[in-house]
Amino acid sequence: MNRRSLTRAFLFLLKRDMLISFRRRSEAINPLLFFVIVVTLFPLGIGSDTKLIQAMAPGVLWVAALLASMLSLDSIFRSDFEDGSLEQLLLSAHPVTVLVLAKVTAHWLVTGLPLMLVAPLLAVLLGLPGQGLSALMLTLLLGTPVLSLVGAIGVALTVGLRRGGVIISLLVLPLYTPVLILGSSTVQFAAAGLPVNGQLSMLAAMLALALALAPLPTAAALRLSLS
Amino acid sequence: MNAPERPGASRSLLEVAGLHCVRDDKDLFTGLDFNLHAGQILLVEGRNGCGKTTLLRILCGIRAQESGTVRWCGEPIEKLGASYHQRIAYVGHHDGVKRELTVLENIRLAQALGNPSERSVGDILEIIQLLGYDDVPAQVLSAGQRRRLALSRLLATNSVLWILDEPFTSLDSRGIAIFANLMATHSADGGLVVMTSHHPVDLNGVEIRRLRLF
Numbered sequence: 001m002n003r004r005s006l007t008r009a010f011l012f013l014l015k016r017d018m019l020i021s022f023r024r025r026s027e028a029i030n031p032l033l034f035f036v037i038v039v040t041l042f043p044l045g046i047g048s049d050t051k052l053i054q055a056m057a058p059g060v061l062w063v064a065a066l067l068a069s070m071l072s073l074d075s076i077f078r079s080d081f082e083d084g085s086l087e088q089l090l091l092s093a094h095p096v097t098v099l100v101l102a103k104v105t106a107h108w109l110v111t112g113l114p115l116m117l118v119a120p121l122l123a124v125l126l127g128l129p130g131q132g133l134s135a136l137m138l139t140l141l142l143g144t145p146v147l148s149l150v151g152a153i154g155v156a157l158t159v160g161l162r163r164g165g166v167i168i169s170l171l172v173l174p175l176y177t178p179v180l181i182l183g184s185s186t187v188q189f190a191a192a193g194l195p196v197n198g199q200l201s202m203l204a205a206m207l208a209l210a211l212a213l214a215p216l217p218t219a220a221a222l223r224l225s226l227s
Numbered sequence: 228m229n230a231p232e233r234p235g236a237s238r239s240l241l242e243v244a245g246l247h248c249v250r251d252d253k254d255l256f257t258g259l260d261f262n263l264h265a266g267q268i269l270l271v272e273g274r275n276g277c278g279k280t281t282l283l284r285i286l287c288g289i290r291a292q293e294s295g296t297v298r299w300c301g302e303p304i305e306k307l308g309a310s311y312h313q314r315i316a317y318v319g320h321h322d323g324v325k326r327e328l329t330v331l332e333n334i335r336l337a338q339a340l341g342n343p344s345e346r347s348v349g350d351i352l353e354i355i356q357l358l359g360y361d362d363v364p365a366q367v368l369s370a371g372q373r374r375r376l377a378l379s380r381l382l383a384t385n386s387v388l389w390i391l392d393e394p395f396t397s398l399d400s401r402g403i404a405i406f407a408n409l410m411a412t413h414s415a416d417g418g419l420v421v422m423t424s425h426h427p428v429d430l431n432g433v434e435i436r437r438l439r440l441f
């Protein structure tokens with residue numbers, strides 16, 4: 001298979017998954033809704049201590065984004081597994097890793113990207129200083145794809161189980177924590193007016209590593225789940 | 228790469244040797260051997276649960292066998308990987324049809340994932356008798372229509388080996404006739420078919436080899 005047909009397959013699968021999410025809008029919007037609800041409930045629960053809310057804002061935003069992303073993971077492969085499309089993907093004439101990357105990209109465009117776009121509004125709501133906003137968006141831009149890529153490994157391992165939900169969290173959360181720590185601390189630093197180039201480079205390195213490596217175990221795990 | 232290979236009928240394309248498979252600590256089959264030449268059709272028979280589907284999944288390379296080898300043109304299929312997958316089309320128990328997508332989108336997807344054939348989508352729709360259904364989401368199709376759509380993969384891609392698990396499930400007699408015809412043509416063109424079926428199979432007089440699993 002030449003490179004052109006591989007690109008075509010990648011783009012086609014990406015388009016297909018986005019189209020399916022669009023036709024199942026009510027499901028696809030759930031992670032975003034969850035994110036908005038959790039973040040808006042925090043000030044209500046904490047009370048009128050604006051200093052405290054402001055100090056907690058980076059952590060709250062990042063934890064909510066992480067949980068929203070984790071809740072949506074199952075949808076990457078579940079429906080394909082149930083209707084037999086996953087078998088067809090594994091039997092495709094193209095490398096499975098590339099197809100996995102297409103599916104994860106579609107998942108991020110549907111779940112991660114909207115989180116990033118809404119985050120500044122919620123940050124203002126929590127009173128995050130203006131100088132932290134760009135750092136928040138940048139960390140989410142670099143961090144949420146890592147969550148999708150790493151999460152895909154967990155989903156691929158558990159897709160054959162009837163109730164994989166809890167196991168996914170156990171498998172994936174330890175791998176999520178570095179992203180969370182780095183992401184929220186970067187926003188805190190930026191909000192305090194400190195330079196964050198170093199942390200952003202670290203996050204970018206994580207993304208590059210996940211992009212290059214995560215599809216391999218995901219493809220292997222999918223083969224295991226189907227055999 | 229585009230036209231199905233037509234090597235001399237004497238050479239076997241698919242060779243299965245000493246295949247051994249275990250499921251739930253039980254031997255499904257041991258020492259299974261067979262060879263398939265170009266143009267041959269193999270019908271795998273046996274009672275429920277005797278491992279027909281498992282055998283087909285091993286032949287696809289989705290499932291690993293305990294021991295034994297499956298070779299395509301002399302090479303083990305694990306080694307060939309994606310270049311083996313270009314040669315096969317598999318239709319399993321599940322249709323592999325995306326219900327949210329339209330008939331047309333499903334066929335295009337099959338083409339994009341496989342090694343697309345020269346047939347136009349219009350031709351394919353005409354053959355599987357779903358002409359006029361292009362923009363209909365697959366979820367509103369009947370079970371038989373959806374099965375025909377799943378089997379359209381055989382037409383949308385250029386594959387030499389068709390691996391079909393109960394292809395005739397939920398098809399009416401006309402639907403069965405369409406695909407029996409297609410298999411006969413495929414065999415005449417030098418293609419291979421491995422299938423299971425609970426229906427009596429009649430492919431317009433084309434000779435069918437039978438493999439019985441116990």
